[in-house]
Amino acid sequence: MKSKSAPYVFADSTANSALAQLHSARERFGGGEQLPAALMPGLLPDSVARSWARSRDAGLRPWEAPEYELLKSTRSTRESHDDRRLYSCVVDEIEQLWDAFGGDDWTIFCVNPQGTVIHARRSPACDDDLILPIIAGRRILESHIGTTAPSCVLHEGIEVTVAGGQHYLDEFERVSCLAVPLYGLHGEVIGALDLTGTGQRDLTQVKEQFRLAALAAEQRLFATLRGCHLLRVQHDPRWLATPLAGVLAVEEDGTLRAASRMARRMFAVAHGGHLPALSLRDLFDDAPLAQLSRLLRPQRNPLRIARADGSHVWVQYARAPLNRSTARRMDVPPAMDEALSPVAPESGAKNGATLEEQTLIAVQNAMIEHGGNVAAVARQLRVSRTTVYARLRQLRETGMLSERGEAQ
Incomplete structure (x- = not known):
């Protein structure tokens, strides 16, 4: 019996040792000392260490109580066009994630680039003092509550997990959170999608679902564009109806207005910032003109387009240009x-x-x-x-x- 239980005791003692190291380093760091080199990157990822530094520079100390800032405006918490559009793109994904992963000690929410919660979902039975304040209109700021996964995402633009002692405030040692970035039409970070819960959690089990939810939300963002064609692109036609498909917004003359991050990755276009001057001819440089002309017309089946590097891409016509007299409709994948x-x-x-x-x-x-x-x-x-x-x-x-x- 002892030999069987030993690994679990060892694992617990290792976790407690790591938490103790992080707690000690955090207290000394809050007092003005430098972080021990032994902590990084094993116990404290670089992105999280930079968040500690920003929290300290803002005047926050680890032993202080968290303070969620509530916007003072008496108007709607989603008063801007960008916030309303972000909400419309993520609300259904949050609801579906909640159906899969929700619980009494969890919350799933989305923040905008300023850290304001746009939409949050939690159980009515939740009574945790660290989760209850996370509601639409609150702001997740490092200057008020220290290091969190959403704050790291907004600064770094990458997926971030912050667990237990990796938080800057002592009170968040019992919290684990995972956040993934949401990218806009021009490759900019427009928000973060987050899962936060109390207790020790293995967040690796839910990462893929949150990544796919972010990609699906970004596809809906493209569906709000007017006056352009929308094309879905993928190397495998079976993925065209999934969040893994790239989306191209194309003008009537074949020039690109915008491309999703998946599309940029497929065509080796730099991520972030406005697109360079590109056209369908630039992307599909080995396709006959007759085939290119068919891309901007509805087709029953996706088209297989060859490229000069020997690869090929499947292209599915998703939506015709919309104008002000046309009711905007979302491009819903066939599976949905x-x-x-x-x-x-x-x-x-x-x-x-x-x-x-x-x-x-x-x-x-x-x-x-x-x-x-x-x-x-x-x-x-x-x-x-x-x-x-x-x-x-x-x-x-x-x-x-x-x-x-x-x-x-």
């Missing part, structure tokens, strides 16, 4: 676009409305009836919650539903 055949047309549907319009109205009415409870809507309409989320994206984009689930 289940038919709502069981839904009967509501009495409020307009005469002559298409089945698609009647379906949206049915979801709209159910959302209002159930106060925005997606699970209740799915039960009433006898569809999956994934289907409801897909239709909600369409409703928000067409302006038929507000962020609170209210009719417009």
Whole structure:
């Protein structure tokens, strides 16, 4: 029995030793000393060490209590266009992540570049003093609460995990958090998607899901663009309907307006900053002109386009240009676009409305009836919650539903 339990005792003692080292180094660092070289990078990643330095430079000390800043504005916490757009792109992903990973001692939330929480999801049963303050309108700032995964993401632009003693404030020693960056149309960081919980956690188990959620949110961001074609690109056609597909926003003359980070990676375009002057001809340099001309026209099947380096890329036409007179609609991947055949047309549907319009109205009415409870809507309409989320994206984009689930 002793031989079997020894590894667990050793693991616990190792973890306690690491926590003790971090705690001691943090106290000395807060008092003005330098960090011991032995801590880095084994116990304290460089990105987290830089956050400690920023926290100390802001005048915060490890033994102080955290203070979540609440915006003083009496207006909406999502008063800017950028914040509203960010919310519309992440809210459904957060809800789906919550369905998979939520719990009484967890919260999942998104912050904008200024550290303001745009949307947060936690259990009504949560009573943890470190999680309860994380609500829309609060700000996650190093000057107030020290090192956190979202603050590191906003400064570094990379995925960050901060666990236990890696936090700068002593009170956060029992907290673990993972955050992934959200990138905008020009490769800039527009926010961070975060999972925060108390207790010892193995966050490696959820990293991939959060990475995919961030990519899916970025795809929705491209769907808000007007006046351009949208193309999905991937080396494997089976991934075209997934968050792993790249997205190209293309002008009528074939020039690129924007490219997602996955598309930039596929075409070896520098990440971050505005795109250089590029066209479809530059990207698909070995494709015949006749084939290039087909890229900006709807096709039943994706096109396989060869490149001069011997590789090839599959291209799927996703959406035609939108203008102000056209209701904006989200580009929903086929896997997310289940038919709502069981839904009967509501009495409020307009005469002559298409089945698609009647379906949206049915979801709209159910959302209002159930106060925005997606699970209740799915039960009433006898569809999956994934289907409801897909239709909600369409409703928000067409302006038929507000962020609170209210009719417009």
